[in-house]
Amino acid sequence: MKRAFSFCRSSTAVVVLGTAFVAATYGLVRLAYGLFLPDIQRDLGLDAATAGYLASGSSLIYCVAATCGFVLADRAPTALIGAAAVSACGGVWGMAASGTVGIFGACAVLSAAGAGFASPSLVSIIERTVDTADRGKAQSVVNAGTGPGLIGAGLVALALLPDWRGAWWLIGGFTATVAVLLVVSATGPATGSTRGRPARPSRRWLLRHLPAAGGAAALGAGSAAVWVYGRTYLVDVADMSWHAAVAAWILLGIGAAAVIATAPAMARLTATRAWMVGAGLMAGSIPILLLTPNPNAAIAIGTLVVGCIAFGWGFTAATSALIAWTVHIDPARAAAGTSLLFVALLLGQAIGSTVVGLLITSAGYSVAFLTAAALGALSVPFGSAGFGGAGARHPTATGAPIRGSSAAPPASPRRARTLPSEPPSAPTPMTSRRAWRSR
Numbered sequence: 161m162k163r164a165f166s167f168c169r170s171s172t173a174v175v176v177l178g179t180a181f182v183a184a185t186y187g188l189v190r191l192a193y194g195l196f197l198p199d200i201q202r203d204l205g206l207d208a209a210t211a212g213y214l215a216s217g218s219s220l221i222y223c224v225a226a227t228c229g230f231v232l233a234d235r236a237p238t239a240l241i242g243a244a245a246v247s248a249c250g251g252v253w254g255m256a257a258s259g260t261v262g263i264f265g266a267c268a269v270l271s272a273a274g275a276g277f278a279s280p281s282l283v284s285i286i287e288r289t290v291d292t293a294d295r296g297k298a299q300s301v302v303n304a305g306t307g308p309g310l311i312g313a314g315l316v317a318l319a320l321l322p323d324w325r326g327a328w329w330l331i332g333g334f335t336a337t338v339a340v341l342l343v344v345s346a347t348g349p350a351t352g353s354t355r356g357r358p359a360r361p362s363r364r365w366l367l368r369h370l371p372a373a374g375g376a377a378a379l380g381a382g383s384a385a386v387w388v389y390g391r392t393y394l395v396d397v398a399d400m401s402w403h404a405a406v407a408a409w410i411l412l413g414i415g416a417a418a419v420i421a422t423a424p425a426m427a428r429l430t431a432t433r434a435w436m437v438g439a440g441l442m443a444g445s446i447p448i449l450l451l452t453p454n455p456n457a458a459i460a461i462g463t464l465v466v467g468c469i470a471f472g473w474g475f476t477a478a479t480s481a482l483i484a485w486t487v488h489i490d491p492a493r494a495a496a497g498t499s500l501l502f503v504a505l506l507l508g509q510a511i512g513s514t515v516v517g518l519l520i521t522s523a524g525y526s527v528a529f530l531t532a533a534a535l536g537a538l539s540v541p542f543g544s545a546g547f548g549g550a551g552a553r554h555p556t557a558t559g560a561p562i563r564g565s566s567a568a569p570p571a572s573p574r575r576a577r578t579l580p581s582e583p584p585s586a587p588t589p590m591t592s593r594r595a596w597r598s599r
Contacts, residue, residue, distance in 0.1 A: 171290045175298045177342040178282045179305035184335040185274040187309015189248045195317045196324040214265050218272035219510045225276025226499045233280035233495030240281035245339030248274025249332045256328035284495040285346045300423040303480045310413025372485045373504040375542030380508025382536020385529050388513045398453040415472025431484035436543040442474030443536030
């Protein structure tokens with residue numbers, strides 16, 4: 161019993177539970193909505209236009225929650241974990257119990273706040289509880305939790321649908337359990353690097369984040385094609401079965417989860433170079449998916465597998481690099497920086513979903529998806545603008561000051577060491593300070 165309690169209070173437990181919480185709030189609560197939507201529409205009479213309004217409302221509430229994280233993550237990260245759990249669980253359980261479109265819609269929007277609260281609070285918790293040398297890798301791993309969450313959402317869909325209410329009850333129970341365990345772990349001893357943080361970011365701090373914010377917005381706009389319309393494209397254009405479309409969702413999760421395995425290698429890159437690799441691969445994967453409708457079954461399956469895995473890995477690796485990017489700029493305000501960059505990411509997704517939707521209607525999926533790929537490609541050059549010392553290493557590699565310390569990064573790029581890269585979840589989403597993540 162003592163050993164179990166001791167483990168629960170360890171930094172390893174924080175990383176494991178943080179990854180699980182990103183999987184829950186991003187991969188399950190936020191992204192499972194799209195998977196369950198057809199069955200929900202059939203049972204509640206929810207039309208496509210209303211479903212789109214709910215998606216927009218969810219993005220807005222995410223931004224509001226992430227803004228709260230911008231202000232509070234450094235001061236009360238465990239309180240934000242509680243807020244994330246209450247909003248996510250209350251939302252999904254409300255959806256499960258709803259009998260009208262109005263109640264369902266309100267709960268669906270509320271549930272999205274969980275992911276917005278989660279990311280900045282987890283970045284802060286990792287910086288408080290994980291040793292300096294391991295923080296970069298920890299941030300990347302936690303942010304990559306979106307991948308396991310996507311896989312879990314697909315498995316839940318295959319096992320329980322059309323019983324979407326039962327699926328929401330199950331997801332809410334899992335999220336609540338992980339949240340309780342995470343709060344217990346996060347209240348353990350801190351590393352001692354959490355004092356002396358400036359209360360408010362300066363104008364210079366905001367200016368140094370402009371390249372990262374611009375890249376995040378472009379990445380979000382490009383990613384919207386797959387996250388919002390990918391399943392519809394596979395069913396309507398590629399003529400795939402419902403089960404095949406869900407399998408594609410699982411492949412996205414596998415790609416995102418692979419960021420965990422590649423975290424050590426990515427940690428050897430600078431944050432901006434890691435960003436360019438992830439964003440570039442994500443953008444390049446979108447045209448690959450356009451090759452999926454093919455009379456040759458082997459080619460169709462091959463392009464689907466390659467495209468989905470590449471997209472999942474690229475998006476999650478790029479969001480993890482965002483966390484590493486803001487950690488390098490100012491370790492003492494990494495949680496605030498993560499909030500800022502993830503808000504930019506979600507605003508980009510909101511704009512991208514509208515643009516891609518209009519193009520699908522007027523010009524077709526090929527033009528729409530190629531435009532999304534171009535928008536995603538625009539995010540890559542922002543990495544060259546970088547942070548002054550573009551040669552500084554990614555977050556796990558060394559000992560630059562970390563989010564808890566108020567010291568500025570080393571002046572010499574050769575010695576600067578940042579924290580390795582999720583986003584979101586992780587996105588992902590999904591996520592940690594050096595990594596995001598995303599989602």
